[in-house]
Amino acid sequence: MYIEEGRIKLDKSIHQHLTTYHDPCNYGRKSERTFGHGYYEEPRWVTQQCCENFVEMYPNRANNFCCGAGGGAWAAPYVEERIFYGRVKAKQIKDTGAKLLIAPCHNCRDQIMKSLRKEYDMMDVEVKYLWELVADSLVVEPKEGGSDEEE
């Protein structure tokens, strides 16, 4: 991938806060069941290329709790239930003491950033997509040649 091949360079000094990572069900459990590989370690590695201070939520990886808005719940009318569902996620996040949360999935990010932070009094936790973290850590250099990658 880009980072390993040195096609992009990242600056760790930009994100110094304690950072944690949320496992989306689609990248983890569901990929594991559907494709035989759960993406648990790859995003952690990428996160840690951008952040020195990293902490895990518990439980994590295949046993991680859903954000509460999966399966279309973010677009469904059952708002109260969605927030109730998210209480477990909110506690997991708070327990880490992290001030930056990486949520790669659109849905998880919206639920945590736009709903759970407000509902569970954790507005001091910043939420970013994984690619947002990478984009914000980029060291932009004058143009050279190159080839490829994907998350």
Next chain:
Amino acid sequence: MDPLLLSKREKRTLATQYADLCLTCGTCAGGCPVTGVDGLDVRKAVRLVLLGMEQELIDSRFPWVCTLCGRCEHACPMGIDLLAMLRSARGKRARDKVPGVLHKGVQMCLKTGNNVGIPKEDFLFLLEDVGAELAEELPGFEVPLDKKGAKYLFTINSKEPFAEPEDMFYWWRILTAANESWTVASENWEGVNWGLFTGDDEAMKEIVGRIVKNYKELECEYLVLPE
């Protein structure tokens, strides 16, 4: 309440091959954050199916309050296909009874190529416009549209052009920094397939088919759904 005649129960219609194996241990429900909402939980959902009371499950809110996250299925000691079961309960709802905007999104996507109905000309204008904005930071940047033979074809989550267009800068910046060959399609670019959520296999297949068609026609090497 009339007794339920097990000898007369109807044939199951929900998609589960293994529900019969349930030991009623409750591991599934014990680890689920929505256990108890409306008096239901995953273990009870399996009982409803096995006792021939599928319609009660289909009519309940439970399959929709559940987020299909799969933690129950991962933990089930008998490997029961709980997600297939719950998703098919969603699929058995009459389409006009699908909660909220989900089915409307599916219909919109079938009709216009994206869930929120952004017309093609507006989409192209937007890409040009936000592309120009990013070009102020990255001179020469523009969104590569329908570029035949690009290495990566990216789909787009319609919420971004609809409401948060600048969130597309993140992946555009990375691709530009890596000097990558990539493209997006000018039609049927939607990467969010709500047929997955509404249990609508036919719509899901149609929408996936359109993406694959783009991918083949544009002769891309990889398809990326950054969803």
